[in-house]
Amino acid sequence: MNKIYLDNAATSKDKAEVVKKAILNYYDNIGCSPGRGGYEDSLKAGRLIIESRNTIADFFNVDDLKQIIFTHNVTYALNIGIKGILKKGDHVITSTMEHNSVLRPLNRLKKDGIIDVDYIKCDQE
Structure with a gap:
């Protein structure tokens, strides 16, 4: 029997492989907060957020990256x-x-x- 998960509004339990790899890559190779310092890993984390904002802006045709915000949850x-x-x-x-x-x-x-x-x-x- 196939399992169907219907609580994605609370937690997206089943992740795509590309998401799992990205999260693992972050924990293995960056693992720190952006904007908390000028050291290499903090700068990498900051660049990752900028890249994410750019990707989202491109997808939704948003001109101003300041219109893309990330929140704690939905x-x-x-x-x-x-x-x-x-x-x-x-x-x-x-x-x-x-x-x-x-x-x-x-x-x-x-x-x-x-x-x-x-x-x-x-x-x-």
Whole structure:
């Protein structure tokens, strides 16, 4: 029986070989934080981030690398996006099946009187 993993929103458990190799290469050959010093491995880590930003910018046709940010996780990224895009008077329509990482910031903005939110109820179909 094939195993199907459906919790990728929390953790991408099954990694592609190229991802495993890249992570292993980082731990074996760099293994430190970027921007923490001027030594060779720290500079390598910094270059890796710049290369990653360039790759993402090319893929999404982004002109300014400052528009590419990395966050701790998707919940944090969604909070930045939701709170950064929505403004006073906006109206959001979403489903009752959204993840807490979407519903909580929406509910907070609604409670604070910044936005209006309508929830579409979902059923089995």
